[in-house]
Amino acid sequence: MEVRMPSFSRRSFLHLSAAASAAAAFRVMTEPMLAAAARRQPHAADAVLIDSNENPLGPSQAARDAMAAILPQGGRYSDNLTDDLASAFAQLEGLNPDYVRVTVGSTPPLGLAVLAFTSPQRSYVAADPVFELGGNLASKVGVRVVGVPLTKTYAHDVKAMLAAAPDAGVFYICNPNNPTGTLTPHEDIEYLAANKPKDSIVLVDEAYIHFCDAPSTLDLVKAGKDVVVLRTFSKVYGMAGLRCGLLIARPDLSDKVLDRGGWNFMPITAVAAATASLKDPQLVPERRRINAGVRQRTFDWLDRNSYAYIPSESNCFMLQTNRPGKDVRDAMAKENVLIGRTWPVMPTYVRITVGTGNEMERFQAAFHKVMKASAG
Ligand SMILES: Cc1ncc(COP(=O)(O)O)c(C=O)c1O
Numbered sequence: 001m002e003v004r005m006p007s008f009s010r011r012s013f014l015h016l017s018a019a020a021s022a023a024a025a026f027r028v029m030t031e032p033m034l035a036a037a038a039r040r041q042p043h044a045a046d047a048v049l050i051d052s053n054e055n056p057l058g059p060s061q062a063a064r065d066a067m068a069a070i071l072p073q074g075g076r077y078s079d080n081l082t083d084d085l086a087s088a089f090a091q092l093e094g095l096n097p098d099y100v101r102v103t104v105g106s107t108p109p110l111g112l113a114v115l116a117f118t119s120p121q122r123s124y125v126a127a128d129p130v131f132e133l134g135g136n137l138a139s140k141v142g143v144r145v146v147g148v149p150l151t152k153t154y155a156h157d158v159k160a161m162l163a164a165a166p167d168a169g170v171f172y173i174c175n176p177n178n179p180t181g182t183l184t185p186h187e188d189i190e191y192l193a194a195n196k197p198k199d200s201i202v203l204v205d206e207a208y209i210h211f212c213d214a215p216s217t218l219d220l221v222k223a224g225k226d227v228v229v230l231r232t233f234s235k236v237y238g239m240a241g242l243r244c245g246l247l248i249a250r251p252d253l254s255d256k257v258l259d260r261g262g263w264n265f266m267p268i269t270a271v272a273a274a275t276a277s278l279k280d281p282q283l284v285p286e287r288r289r290i291n292a293g294v295r296q297r298t299f300d301w302l303d304r305n306s307y308a309y310i311p312s313e314s315n316c317f318m319l320q321t322n323r324p325g326k327d328v329r330d331a332m333a334k335e336n337v338l339i340g341r342t343w344p345v346m347p348t349y350v351r352i353t354v355g356t357g358n359e360m361e362r363f364q365a366a367f368h369k370v371m372k373a374s375a376g
Contacts, residue, residue, distance in 0.1 A: 048337040048362050050353040053178065053208075053316050055238035057290070057356075059273050060283050063239065066276035067269045074268060082266045085275045089246060092278060093218055098251045101258060102266055102274075106207060106232040106245035111137050112261045113228055113247075114170055117201050118143040122169025127156045129343035131178040131205065134170070143169075149345070154182035154310060158192040168197055174205040176212055179343060179351040181312025186215045193225045201253060202227045210236035210284050211291050212313035221248055228253055233270070235315065236287050237277045244270040291315050295354045301364050307371070310349075316340065318349040321371075325350040328370055335366035 043049075049056075059067070070081075082102045090097040103109045114134045118124045124138035128147030135145045146165045151157045156173050171192055175184045193202045204217040206229055220227040228249040234240035244266070247254055277283055295312065302309050308320035321328040325342035329350055332339050340351030354360070 043333070043338060044336055046336065048355060048359045048366075050355045050359060050363060051338045051340045051351075052240075053235065053340070053351075053353045054240050055235060055287070055315070056359065057287065058238040059242065060238065060277055060280055062276040062280045062283075063237070063273035066272040067242075070268050070272040076268075077265045078268050079265055081268050081271045081275070085244075085271050085278075086246075088275050088278050089248075093216075093248075095218065095222060095248065099221060099248055099254070101247040101254050102271065103245045103247050103258075104264070104266065104270075105234060105240075105243045106205065106230040106247075107133065108261055109228075109230055109245065109247040109257055110134055110203070110205065113201070113203050113230075113257045114138050114143070115141065115260050116256045117203075118169035120144075121167065122200065123165045123167050124170050124172065125161050125165045125168045126172040127161075127174070127177060128345050129177075129179055130172065130174050131207075134172050134203070138170075147345075150177070150180065150182070154180045155188065156184040158184070158188045162192065162195055166197060168200045170200065171196060171202045172205065173202060173217075174207070175214065175217070176208045176312070176314040178205075178208065178314070179316060179318055179340065180310050181208070181314030181317045182310065183212060183214045183313055186217065189217050189227075190220060193220055193227050196226070200226065203230070204228070205230045207232045207235050208314040208316075211288055211315050214313070218248060221250065224250060226250075226253065228257065233274045233277065236284055236291075237274070238287075239270065239273055239277070242270040242273055243267060244274040291354055294357050294360055297357065298352075298354065298360045298364070305368065307367070309352075315354045316351055317354070318346065319352050319367075321348050321350055323348060323374060327374070331370040331374070332363075332366055335369060337363050337366040339363070 085102050086100040087097050090100045110133055114124060114137050118138055120142050123144040123146050124134060125146045126135055127150050139145045148157055148161045148164050161171055173184060173189055176182060189204060196202060204227060206216060209216055217227060217229055221229055231246040233244040247257060310318045325348055329339050340353060342350055
């Protein structure tokens with residue numbers, strides 16, 4: 001589904017970064033663009049923003065300190081700092097540093113992986129609903145996009161994905177899934193990697209992996225499989241506006257992905273913040289605990305008020321509205337609470353990002369009001 005953007009948002013978005021310009025050149029709809037298209041503009045400064053799966057906590061203190069300390073060096077490219085980040089991640093995960101490439105968020109490698117491994121003859125296979133970026137890009141460049149329903153437990157149905165596309169070039173697995181926040185068992189991803197057609201890849205998007213206990217798929221990368229893992233510092237690390245991500249794969253696969261996009265220097269603020277974040281052992285467990293606590297209190301409230309939702313292991317979940325989700329989103333915006341979009345396959349659900357405790361209380365009050373008003 002093509003989402004139209006307000007023209008002023010498009011203009012300001014294009015000025016954000018080189019990555020955004022590249023995305024625009026490829027006509028990729030990125031998460032901020034999709035969210036902006038769904039967002040009522042302009043919104044009040046105190047609006048609750050739970051529409052884009054951002055982290056309301058922002059960068060950690062260590063990350064902020066690292067950025068402040070690196071600022072005077074901003075006149076230098078300092079690509080050695082990027083190498084340091086790749087090495088720090090490789091060491092943490094027991095990977096060969098050659099397997100780790102640093103990127104401007106995970107949006108560029110996602111799009112580039114689609115361009116590198118799909119074609120009019122090699123289809124793009126994903127779940128439905130799922131994060132739309134890869135599918136939108138694939139269809140724009142004439143690639144067949146195969147959307148496969150999630151299972152009853154909202155996992156990717158890997159056997160159905162395999163059966164649906166013997167011509168696949170990319171199997172996109174989002175784990176935990178955006179928008180449902182649900183998990184796909186590791187053995188299913190392993191099965192997919194073992195049974196996929198030759199020369200295709202399994203592209204595992206682990207943007208939200210830190211919010212849950214599920215095992216990563218990095219072990220399959222280490223084992224030399226045709227598996228490409230994407231990580232981002234936008235979510236648990238609270239660095240969406242700073243732009244840093246990782247592409248982790250066998251070097252021949254990474255080369256094929258990145259050859260398409262040319263090479264670029266990283267912003268050293270983002271790199272310094274990312275390295276400091278990785279070196280802080282408390283950051284992920286603490287933020288996982290905070291997110292899980294607020295999420296559980298939100299679910300308890302929804303249960304007490306008999307609102308239906310899909311239980312999630314991530315920082316977002318799908319909420320049943322029993323009427324067109326878009327109408328509820330518009331009504332919530334009038335209450336100064338900006339919630340996430342709907343997916344065509346689930347038109348009576350909206351995606352809600354887990355914000356702070358206070359933000360979720362404001363969400364609850366507004367949702368109650370909107371649902372009561374439309375029921376009466
Ligand atoms: C599943 C998933 N992948 C990738 C991205 C892209 O994020 P970024 O480019 O900020 O790393 C997002 C953004 O929300 C996402 O939800």
